[in-house]
Amino acid sequence: MKYKYMLLSNLNYKWIPFNYNTNTWTNILYKLLIILITIFSIFFLFNNKTNVVNYITEKNELQILNNTSEKLFWKNEISLNLEEVKEEIKYFNLIDISYENAKDFIKRENPKVSLVIAAHNQEKYIKLIYKSILLQELKDIEIIFIDDASNDNTSLIIKDLMKKDKRIIYLKNDEQKGAFYSRNRGILKSKGEYILVVDPDDLLVNNILIKVYETAKKYNLDIVQFYALCGDFESQSLLEVMKYKSGILKNNSEIKNNFYNTISRNLWDKLIRREIYVESVKFTREEFYNQLYFLNSDDTAFFGVLHKANTYGFLEQIGYFFIFKPKGSYIYRLDTKNMNLIFRSVFNNMKYFYMQSENTTSEKSNLAFKYFYKNYEPLVKYLPYVTQGLDFILDTLDLYLNSSYFSFDEKKNLGDFKAKVINQTIEIKILNKSFLL
Numbered sequence: 503m504k505y506k507y508m509l510l511s512n513l514n515y516k517w518i519p520f521n522y523n524t525n526t527w528t529n530i531l532y533k534l535l536i537i538l539i540t541i542f543s544i545f546f547l548f549n550n551k552t553n554v555v556n557y558i559t560e561k562n563e564l565q566i567l568n569n570t571s572e573k574l575f576w577k578n579e580i581s582l583n584l585e586e587v588k589e590e591i592k593y594f595n596l597i598d599i600s601y602e603n604a605k606d607f608i609k610r611e612n613p614k615v616s617l618v619i620a621a622h623n624q625e626k627y628i629k630l631i632y633k634s635i636l637l638q639e640l641k642d643i644e645i646i647f648i649d650d651a652s653n654d655n656t657s658l659i660i661k662d663l664m665k666k667d668k669r670i671i672y673l674k675n676d677e678q679k680g681a682f683y684s685r686n687r688g689i690l691k692s693k694g695e696y697i698l699v700v701d702p703d704d705l706l707v708n709n710i711l712i713k714v715y716e717t718a719k720k721y722n723l724d725i726v727q728f729y730a731l732c733g734d735f736e737s738q739s740l741l742e743v744m745k746y747k748s749g750i751l752k753n754n755s756e757i758k759n760n761f762y763n764t765i766s767r768n769l770w771d772k773l774i775r776r777e778i779y780v781e782s783v784k785f786t787r788e789e790f791y792n793q794l795y796f797l798n799s800d801d802t803a804f805f806g807v808l809h810k811a812n813t814y815g816f817l818e819q820i821g822y823f824f825i826f827k828p829k830g831s832y833i834y835r836l837d838t839k840n841m842n843l844i845f846r847s848v849f850n851n852m853k854y855f856y857m858q859s860e861n862t863t864s865e866k867s868n869l870a871f872k873y874f875y876k877n878y879e880p881l882v883k884y885l886p887y888v889t890q891g892l893d894f895i896l897d898t899l900d901l902y903l904n905s906s907y908f909s910f911d912e913k914k915n916l917g918d919f920k921a922k923v924i925n926q927t928i929e930i931k932i933l934n935k936s937f938l939l
Contacts, residue, residue, distance in 0.1 A: 582729060587708045587820045588738050594705065595735065599633055601666045606641045609668040614642045614715055616694030616776065619702050620684035621660075622650040627703035627825075628659045634823075640711040644694055647702075648684040649674040682799035685769075686783045689776075697779050699769040699803075703825055707731070710821025714773045717817045721750055724811040726773045727766060730822040741824055751814040758808065765814070769800045771822050774807060782806030841887035848881065849891070849898045882919065885926055892927045896920065 601607060617635060621628065628647075635645060647660045647670065657674065664670045673687060685699055696718055700706065710728060718726045732741040751757045757765070766772075786806050899920045903913055 582740075582818065582820050583708070584740070584820065587731065590707055591705070591731070591735060591738055591823055594630075594634070597633060597637070599629065599636060607667040607669060609644065610642050611693070613644045613669070613694045614640065614696065615644075615711055615773070616688075616692035616697045617643060617645045618648070618685055618688035618692060618697060618699045619646065620648045620650055620681045620688065621652065621656055621702040622678060623652045623654045623656060624702040625652075625655040625659055628656060629663075631700060631702050631705060632663055634705040634707065637709075638706060638711040639709050640715060643711065644669050644671060644692065646671045646673065646688040646692060648688045650680070650684045651675045651678040680799065682802055685799070685803065686786075689779050689783055692776060694776055696773050697776050698773050700822075701770055701824075703827065704770065705823040705825065706821065707823050708820050710819060713819050714817055714821060717815060718773055718775070721813070721815050723750065723813045723815040724775045724778045725807070725814045726817050727814070728771055728773075728817040728819050728821040730768070730771045730824055731820055732824040733826055735825075738823065740820075749816070752812075754809075754812050757811055757814045760814075764816070767801055767804065769803055770824075774811075778807055778810045781810045841884050842890045844881065844884070845888050845895065846891045849895045882922065885922055888926060889930055892923055892930070895923050896927075899923070 619631065632645070635643075645667070649657050649660065649672065651674070657672075660670065660672050664672060671691065673691065675684060675687075689697060689699075696715060698711070698714075714726050714728055717723070730741040731738040733739055751760060782803065783806065786802070899916055903916055903920070
């Protein structure tokens with residue numbers, strides 16, 4: 503301040519009298535203000551041209567994400583190193599399993615990450631997923647395989663891997679219980695600080711474990727979500743392209759508000775704090791351990807996690823390769839039994855998480871409707887294949903239609919679907935009546 507004062511004191515000021523018209527100067531100042539506002543607006547639009555459309559269409563989500571105290575921002579698709587990861591996958595089969603560093607395969611008392619892998623008859627893929635784990639820089643892990651009553655060589659392959667790798671824990675179900683039960687069994691057995699649920703017929707890529715773990719620790723996050731690829735070994739594409747800026751959701755309310763908007767519905771693209779996972783397992787009632795829910799085991803598990811997490815971050819990295827297996831996809835099998843299971847599963851989830859939620863009525867409706875809407879479009883064309891559980895679906899829809907939360911357009915969407923269910927019910931009754939006659 504003293505130096506600044508000395509400089510000012512050395513300046514020679516001279517007042518010059520000047521006569522001016524007040525109205526003239528007011529007009530000049532007004533015009534200058536308009537020019538400045540215009541320049542600022544042009545500058546703002548130029549610097550935000552890539553986000554203008556998203557800001558308009560997803561204003562609420564962006565406001566929530568941009569008001570966070572800590573931020574992780576997606577840059578652009580180039581920053582994902584997409585081509586490099588594709589090359590890694592392309593030559594993955596040429597890499598051999600190596601046990602050169604014995605210290606890498608020693609079991610830690612409290613590992614940084616527990617990998618939970620439920621497997622049923624996966625002899626073709628077990629070594630592939632294990633190989634992708636070995637390639638990860640993070641070695642302070644445990645690998646929990648849950649053999650869901652396989653009748654092929656799955657158990658023999660896992661036990662053979664255990665002879666070299668002491669980080670592997672092997673559990674086996676006496677009878678087939680499904681992925682949801684098996685994963686939860688592994689979660690309760692785990693000792694890691696964080697958990698990543700992995701399917702046995704996919705791959706971890708791009709050294710993701712160390713990246714996602716360090717992000718979770720740096721920002722003290724309950725959940726960290728990352729990108730995934732889908733395809734075969736020759737050709738892959740981004741499974742889900744996110745067209746928005748993402749930050750850290752800093753409380754449970756923000757997480758629920760972004761459910762199915764910025765948050766994916768999978769388990770295998772998320773690192774989750776163990777305490778959150780264990781609490782979510784306890785949140786789930788016993789009836790969810792039956793086969794009516796097996797199709798949406800990820801949804802069922804993640805709903806529980808959703809109610810317990812308080813911080814959620816997004817990592818700008820590809821970390822998972824979902825190997826496309828069209829014959830294993832339930833949604834494209836058009837047999838009646840499968841369609842009944844799909845619809846029953848979807849609406850069981852809707853009703854369960856509406857009734858069991860600890861939230862207010864509006865929050866319950868909000869989550870349930872987002873879940874319904876996400877499943878509605880891919881499933882509605884298969885409604886003619888459904889022959890069972892239609893009364894249950896109608897009861898569930900009435901629950902939402904009677905709620906004061908939904909807007910007119912949302913209720914119209916629900917009402918249109920209800921009308922289709924009613925028509926299907928009538929057609930089935932007519933068909934059964936004709937058959938009996």
